[in-house]
Amino acid sequence: MSTAGDTQGLAPSKDNQKSAKLSLDGKDFDLPVYEGTVGPDVIDITRLYGDTGNFTYDPGFTSTASCESKITYIDGEKGLLLYRGYPIAELAENGNFLETCHLLLYGELPTKAQQEDFNERVTMHTMVHEQMTRFFTGFRRDAHPMAIMVGVVGALSAFYHDSTDINDPVQRDIAAIRMIAKMPTIAAMAYKYSVGQPFMYPRNDLDYAANFLHMCFGVPCDRYEPDSVFAEAMDNIFILHADHEQNASTSTVRLAGSSGANPFGCISAGIACLWGPAHGGANEAALRMLEEIGSADRIPEFIKRAKDKDDPFRLMGFGHRVYKNYDPRAKIMQKNCHEVLQAIGADRDPTLKVALELEKIALEDEYFVDRKLYPNIDFYSGITLRALGFPTSMFTVLFAVARTVGWIAQWKEMIEDPEQRIGRPRQLYTGPDERPYVPMKDRG
Numbered sequence: 001m002s003t004a005g006d007t008q009g010l011a012p013s014k015d016n017q018k019s020a021k022l023s024l025d026g027k028d029f030d031l032p033v034y035e036g037t038v039g040p041d042v043i044d045i046t047r048l049y050g051d052t053g054n055f056t057y058d059p060g061f062t063s064t065a066s067c068e069s070k071i072t073y074i075d076g077e078k079g080l081l082l083y084r085g086y087p088i089a090e091l092a093e094n095g096n097f098l099e100t101c102h103l104l105l106y107g108e109l110p111t112k113a114q115q116e117d118f119n120e121r122v123t124m125h126t127m128v129h130e131q132m133t134r135f136f137t138g139f140r141r142d143a144h145p146m147a148i149m150v151g152v153v154g155a156l157s158a159f160y161h162d163s164t165d166i167n168d169p170v171q172r173d174i175a176a177i178r179m180i181a182k183m184p185t186i187a188a189m190a191y192k193y194s195v196g197q198p199f200m201y202p203r204n205d206l207d208y209a210a211n212f213l214h215m216c217f218g219v220p221c222d223r224y225e226p227d228s229v230f231a232e233a234m235d236n237i238f239i240l241h242a243d244h245e246q247n248a249s250t251s252t253v254r255l256a257g258s259s260g261a262n263p264f265g266c267i268s269a270g271i272a273c274l275w276g277p278a279h280g281g282a283n284e285a286a287l288r289m290l291e292e293i294g295s296a297d298r299i300p301e302f303i304k305r306a307k308d309k310d311d312p313f314r315l316m317g318f319g320h321r322v323y324k325n326y327d328p329r330a331k332i333m334q335k336n337c338h339e340v341l342q343a344i345g346a347d348r349d350p351t352l353k354v355a356l357e358l359e360k361i362a363l364e365d366e367y368f369v370d371r372k373l374y375p376n377i378d379f380y381s382g383i384t385l386r387a388l389g390f391p392t393s394m395f396t397v398l399f400a401v402a403r404t405v406g407w408i409a410q411w412k413e414m415i416e417d418p419e420q421r422i423g424r425p426r427q428l429y430t431g432p433d434e435r436p437y438v439p440m441k442d443r444g
Ligand code: SDX
Pocket: 241, 243, 244, 246, 247, 248, 277, 278, 279, 280, 282, 306, 307, 313, 314, 315, 316, 317, 318, 319, 320, 321, 371, 373, 376, 377, 378
């Protein structure tokens, strides 16, 4: 298997394959097994249906690799997250978000010249077509900003016909740069619209995170200089949320893109999926839960509900499909959280106190320990974002701004994968067998 960053094709190397034996209806089938750079091997079942007449069955895809990728790797047992091989903590502590964008998109950390060129290209695409401002007036002022994001980002495809030919690598690259550059502008516009303030144009003299804070919290009648602690925390939040293997929203973007749909529409589909409370909507849900708990003495009541199978309540910000020890992003997010709260003199924020007490209790409770349910990134990101001044309804929007580079990098990799074809899962059908139509008069 080629190593991360190689330009060779994505097709698995066939020369070092092992094989798995399947015995079915008295016949034996050899299925090729491929090894990755790290992580679990995969059993190639592409010929299973043709050879055996059987499908596999894996709701939620807990044991299914949907693709080969060189971008991000998670080891849930070790609490490890690598972007193109680099540990997330090292990128967050030493780099910045646009450096991470270059790494995720092109496979390597940029040289100084490459970084300057990339920053310039992104900066030159931060404005949106002036007519896009009219989309906002069609929404109610109290519309959820994620609803606005789904609509307005999807509408980008109506404005950029010169970058929707997905088979042209130059247009794919322009579309990627445009998405990374314009998401903060559209997100800030959604926020401004919700608070009835005028939109703020991007400023080319500010870096990505500081510019986003300017567009959100600046006003035309005053000069806004983003607090450096806040800008650093914002940049870190973007890095931590940038990509995460084949999670639900990334898989949505890949599936939409596999039909040849334009990249803007695919990202809009990813935003819609991320909105779900089990996925990117968890930071908003986690903060609402902490506020509902209100004080440490009510925590046992909520822990009891989380364990009750008859109660749909889940502890928001806990658990993860892949991380079964600790979400490495949560550790960095917790540090960010304390720094921001200290900066605003609220390091004993009552919600943070409830969060820390809930974390302590849950990490000692056998239900959570037995099921390896640990705080994930959403547990602390909500508190941090509130401290930065964002309303709860904007939390998932910020997640979408960060995840756009992951979505577009994965979309680009899928388009360039020689093995890619339209995604079309099959099913186990348990509905009625064929039966004749019953005219209305005979239906009793
Ligand atoms: C994100 O995929 C990604 O990479 C996502 C993400 C990314 O960066 O893209 O990391 C971002 O989405 C993080 C997750 C945010 N969601 C939440 O915080 C919502 C609360 N968490 C749960 O909804 C849940 O943990 C999931 C959805 C995250 C994972 O669901 P799974 O895979 O079904 O959970 P599991 O198989 O590990 O559950 C094992 C057991 C089950 O109970 P039993 O059937 O064994 O008795 O733990 C229970 C679950 O019911 N459980 C919980 C729980 N999470 C799982 N019980 C109480 N509270 C919880 N939070």
